[in-house]
Every structure is written in C-alpha cells, then in structure tokens.
Amino acid sequence: MHLRLPRPYDFELSTERFRTFGPDLAYLWRAGGLHRVLCGREVRIEAADGGVRIDPPDRALAGAVRRLLGEPFDLAGFEAMARQDPVLRRIVERLRGFRPPLAPDPLEHLVSSITAQQVSLRAALAIRNRLLRRFSAARGHAYPFPSRDVFAALQPEDLRALGFSRAKAQSVVAIARSDLDLEGLAALPDAAVVERLRALPGVGLWTAEWFLARHLGRADVWPAGDLGLRKAVSAFFLEGRDASEAGTRALGERFAPYRSLAAQYLLTAMRVLER
DNA sequence: TACCAGGTAAAAA
DNA sequence: TTTTTACATGGT
Secondary structure (H helix, E strand, O other): OEEEOOOOOOHHHHOHHHOOOOOOOOOEEEOOEEEEEEOOEEEEEEEEOOEEEEEOOOHHHHHHHHHHOOOOOOHHHHHHHHOOOHHHHHHHHHOOOOOOOOOOOHHHHHHHHHHHOOOOHHHHHHHHHHHHHHHOOOEOOEOOOOOHHHHHOOOHHHHHOOOOOHHHHHHHHHHHHOOOOOHHHHHOOHHHHHHHHHOOOOOOHHHHHHHHHHHOOOOOOOOOOOHHHHHHHHHHHOOOOOOOHHHHHHHHHHHOOOHHHHHHHHHHHHHHOOO
C-alpha cells in the first residue's frame, strides 16, 4: 500500500535518528525498512516514490503511519520562515526532505525521555532495549512498548535492575499509577500540557517540551535546555562559543512560530552534515 | 582511568 | 532565592 506524503520527503533522512544511536527494538531498521508496532500490529515502512510503502496494507494503519512520519508538521510554512535566516536556510537546503517523526504513544515517549535524562543517547537506548526484552515480546521483528498497566504493576526495583536510577525507577512507576489522563493532554494548549506534565515526578521542562514537539507535534516548541540543541546553536550561530540555556532560548525566538521544526533540523544537521 | 553524555530533585549556601 | 550535588550506564 502506497502512502503519499507532502513533497519533498526523504524517508531515510527522516528516520536517521532511529539508527544513529544503535539498533532500536521499538523502531527496528531491517533491510532498508522500518518495523514498528502500531495499533497492536507490526507494520513495515519503506521508501517509495513520493512517500512510503507500508505492509500490511490497512486503512487504520495508514493513518497511524502518516502521523508517525510527522505529516502534521507544516513544512512549507517553516521553509518560508527559514529562507529569512541565512544559516537556517542553508541547513534546510542541505536537509531537503527531512520531516521529523512523531512518537505515537504518550507513556512510551515519557518513559523514553526519562531514560535519556542526563545520560548519552546510546546509554539510554541500551536501557530501553533491555526494558523491551524484559517486559515486552517481539511481534514479528519490532517490540511493542509495554502498556501503562504493566508499568503500574512493577516495583521500582524491577526497573533499577535494567539500569534506571532509583529516582527514575520511582518516577516511571508513579507516573503509570497516577491519575493523569495522558491521551487527554492532546486537547490542551501547550502551557497547560507543560504544567500537568511537570506536576509528575521526574518530569522537568526539558521532558515536557520534547513531549509537546515530538509526541503532540506542536509547532512552536524550543527545548533550550537540551544539550544537543545548545551545541547546535553554538556550532551554527556562535562560531563555537558556548550557548547557555538562556542564550539559546533567546536566539530561538527568531524561528517562531516554527521553533519545533527549527530545533529538529538543527539537531539533525549536527549529526548528518559536515560543518 | 576518569570524564562526559539530548536532566531532575533535593540539599546546601 | 540561587547554587551545588547525587544519580546510573555506555563510550572513549
């Protein structure tokens, strides 16, 4: 089944972050295609002319795949904005076809973010893969993320055994057991989402901002506390001088109201472009 | 061997 | 109120 996406679309470039930090059991790259469990079924996604091809062919799956591939982002509007900035314009030209993916599941995104707090993304991925092997089972090749019920029934000790810190293990279990309606957050404005998420243990501004940008697909989020983004701002805009969180946040204002795409283009540019 | 890596919360100043 | 510290793992 063929899925058309707004042109230009570069599937391999857009899914680079599922491969760069090592094999990811939840987004498994295999023989030129991405395997992912959506709606309880494994789907294989591969590049095709003007978009992607998915197998099995299914209407409901197709909608989920479109969202996974970041279809909601307004790339045309972003590109028009980016043309006004000489540095960003050059990056957008060289990353032609990049459309950042969206995380399908709120709890999965939160837990994954928590694993990635402070440690390298390779370390975080190793921990998350151990979590999947221990508390999930492959459907085909890819592993579905465990449900909220599974986490709610765990003891923090179970997660500590996988490499979570004591605080992270307690946070994940407490979040799963909390009464917050994670799906319901999609109906709230950005500030209200941040407020609710930050009330959860182990969730700070960084985690909440990436949730907005990478799970909800909100257009104008700029996670200035992110070390990778600060390094990108330093490299592309400050000739290598250190970028503070405050300085990074101030610099990002020029990319409104498309800061989410700007941030993700900069992060990807740091990894795949030479400078 | 240390030290750093896409933070957060709690303790100390 | 602002600054410092502990935390866990993987790579170099």
